[in-house]
Amino acid sequence: MERILDEIEVRVLGCLVEKDLATPEYYPLTLNALTNACNQKSNRDPIMLLDVTDVVRALDSLRQKQMAHQSAEGVRAAKYCHNLESVLDLDLEDLAILAELLLRGAQTVGELRNRAERMHQVGDLQAVEERLQNLMEREEPLVTRLPRQPGRKEQRFAHLLSGTPEIDETSALPVEPARMKIAAENDRMTKLEEEIISLRTELDEMRSQLQAFQAQFE
Numbered sequence: 001m002e003r004i005l006d007e008i009e010v011r012v013l014g015c016l017v018e019k020d021l022a023t024p025e026y027y028p029l030t031l032n033a034l035t036n037a038c039n040q041k042s043n044r045d046p047i048m049l050l051d052v053t054d055v056v057r058a059l060d061s062l063r064q065k066q067m068a069h070q071s072a073e074g075v076r077a078a079k080y081c082h083n084l085e086s087v088l089d090l091d092l093e094d095l096a097i098l099a100e101l102l103l104r105g106a107q108t109v110g111e112l113r114n115r116a117e118r119m120h121q122v123g124d125l126q127a128v129e130e131r132l133q134n135l136m137e138r139e140e141p142l143v144t145r146l147p148r149q150p151g152r153k154e155q156r157f158a159h160l161l162s163g164t165p166e167i168d169e170t171s172a173l174p175v176e177p178a179r180m181k182i183a184a185e186n187d188r189m190t191k192l193e194e195e196i197i198s199l200r201t202e203l204d205e206m207r208s209q210l211q212a213f214q215a216q217f218e
Helices: 007-022 031-038 052-064 084-088 092-104 109-116 125-136 177-215
Strands: 068-070 079-082 143-145 156-159
Touching (some): 007 031, 007 052, 052 068, 084 092, 092 109, 092 156, 125 143
Antiparallel strands (some): 068 079, 143 156
């Protein structure tokens, strides 16, 4: 596919589609609203912390790829919207499914069906699977089916707007109980170290405040 997106462009585009479908009364989005949507902690994976300059760069790149543009509605502040319906010839059901893949990454049919419903009705599991199949069989496929992970019954689907997704073989392998125990212990040690550093910082501040208080009476 010619329009290969980086992870920030994927997040920006996914947010524009999501807000268009889920909250059309607040769409198109101002730059601040779009940045807040990108940094949202719910319905996002991974969680990101972008600033407005990151979002502006992504919007400029998406505009060059004809996937987003500045809306004519913005009078006091510029507003932005996506072009996916026309550029990729998608209906609302396909947009909702693709938006979920953009916002959360690879998911099963059941996960996509449940999560996309908040944006637009997508039908039952069979309907979603048929739509995914159609998205995979396009002249330029938008979706791919990932290999089944060990210990999982269902396969996951991923979007192709960032090219073919890399398969992390290590994350797909089962983890031994002993390794999980060590990881948990390491996490506890890290938290303890962070707490100690925080307590030391607070103690140093208290000492400084005490010294400043004593100096007033000398």
